[in-house]
Amino acid sequence: MPASLPPGTFVEYRVDTLLLKNLRVTFTVLRETTSERWVEARMRRRARLEKRWKALYERPLVFVMKRQPLSGEMQNHPIDTRVSTDEPRPRDAGWNYRARTSSPMKLEVNGKTFECQEYAYYIRPGDEARGCVQAKDPRILFAGGAFFLEEHFMAKEEPSLRIKLLNMGQRPVQPANGIIALRSTQSAVYEQADGARVTHRWTTGDSRVRHVHQVESHLAPPLSRYYEWEGTLLEVMIALAEESESPYSPQPDSDAREDLQAGNTLVRVFQRSLHGQDGGDTSFELTSTYAEDPWQLEDAPIWIRHRPLEEQGTYGGAPVHYWLKDWK
Numbered sequence: 001m002p003a004s005l006p007p008g009t010f011v012e013y014r015v016d017t018l019l020l021k022n023l024r025v026t027f028t029v030l031r032e033t034t035s036e037r038w039v040e041a042r043m044r045r046r047a048r049l050e051k052r053w054k055a056l057y058e059r060p061l062v063f064v065m066k067r068q069p070l071s072g073e074m075q076n077h078p079i080d081t082r083v084s085t086d087e088p089r090p091r092d093a094g095w096n097y098r099a100r101t102s103s104p105m106k107l108e109v110n111g112k113t114f115e116c117q118e119y120a121y122y123i124r125p126g127d128e129a130r131g132c133v134q135a136k137d138p139r140i141l142f143a144g145g146a147f148f149l150e151e152h153f154m155a156k157e158e159p160s161l162r163i164k165l166l167n168m169g170q171r172p173v174q175p176a177n178g179i180i181a182l183r184s185t186q187s188a189v190y191e192q193a194d195g196a197r198v199t200h201r202w203t204t205g206d207s208r209v210r211h212v213h214q215v216e217s218h219l220a221p222p223l224s225r226y227y228e229w230e231g232t233l234l235e236v237m238i239a240l241a242e243e244s245e246s247p248y249s250p251q252p253d254s255d256a257r258e259d260l261q262a263g264n265t266l267v268r269v270f271q272r273s274l275h276g277q278d279g280g281d282t283s284f285e286l287t288s289t290y291a292e293d294p295w296q297l298e299d300a301p302i303w304i305r306h307r308p309l310e311e312q313g314t315y316g317g318a319p320v321h322y323w324l325k326d327w328k
């Protein structure tokens with residue numbers, strides 16, 4: 001079993017990606033039992049965000065983590081990276097690395113010495129990374145395991161990912177209006193007009209979150225914007241923050257507000273239209289229905305709070321219509 005951590009153990013990171021600048025993420029251990037660890041995650045950055053995404057920054061998110069590592073094969077990263085910051089298991093073994101090194105290293109943080117792995121890879125100019133990851137100390141490992149990491153992708157001038165540990169230590173646990181972002185084994189079910197059902201399941205380990213989905217359909221697999229992934233708490237928070245920086249330019253929200261039954265909850269919703277082409281030049285024209293207040297979805301996994309409760313239209317000329325059926 002992973003080492004126990006006292007309440008108030010915290011780490012603070014600065015993160016920069018191609019979409020995010022100066023994102024600050026702080027993780028704090030709220031409490032532990034023999035089987036669970038409650039970790040509070042807070043995000044801060046200066047940005048003009050629409051109302052439904054501001055909630056991510058206005059309230060602390062609490063992840064109820066299991067105090068056992070996740071078993072089985074690793075999934076994709078939730079963010080665009082080729083580096084596993086917390087575990088030595090290989091990632092992206094299919095990439096043709098020209099050079100890839102990993103060696104023990106010691107760092108001093110706040111007057112204390114810590115061990116990590118000095119890691120670097122090189123594929124071609126502009127596709128390379130270096131950092132110090134896979135921290136041995138559980139006070140860093142519980143959130144992400146990275147001291148610093150800088151990764152370049154596709155010869156961009158700016159780093160595609162930069163992570164830096166800013167602070168760590170111990171502080172009093174303050175009462176807060178945090179909301180449960182995820183408990184292990186939570187799930188959500190979406191139904192489609194063609195009769196398909198897509199079930200999403202989230203599982204937590206000692207430092208990682210895993211998402212898988214199952215499609216039940218007599219037809220070809222339905223369109224899904226989700227994919228299976230597994231990542232550290234730090235990666236998960238980066239992924240949520242990047243979602244709030246959508247590259248698309250939606251049409252204005254509808255003025256109408258109405259109540260929609262989502263699961264066992266009556267939710268005030270609004271509609272938004274979106275049309276254009278995705279990165280693969282596939283045209284789409286979609287109308288999405290969102291919760292006006294994401295926190296109305298009681299006990300819902302954080303991912304379904306900000307995504308459409310219902311969506312219909314066309315994608316690549318094919319009809320699209322799905323809705324959130326239930327969650328638990």
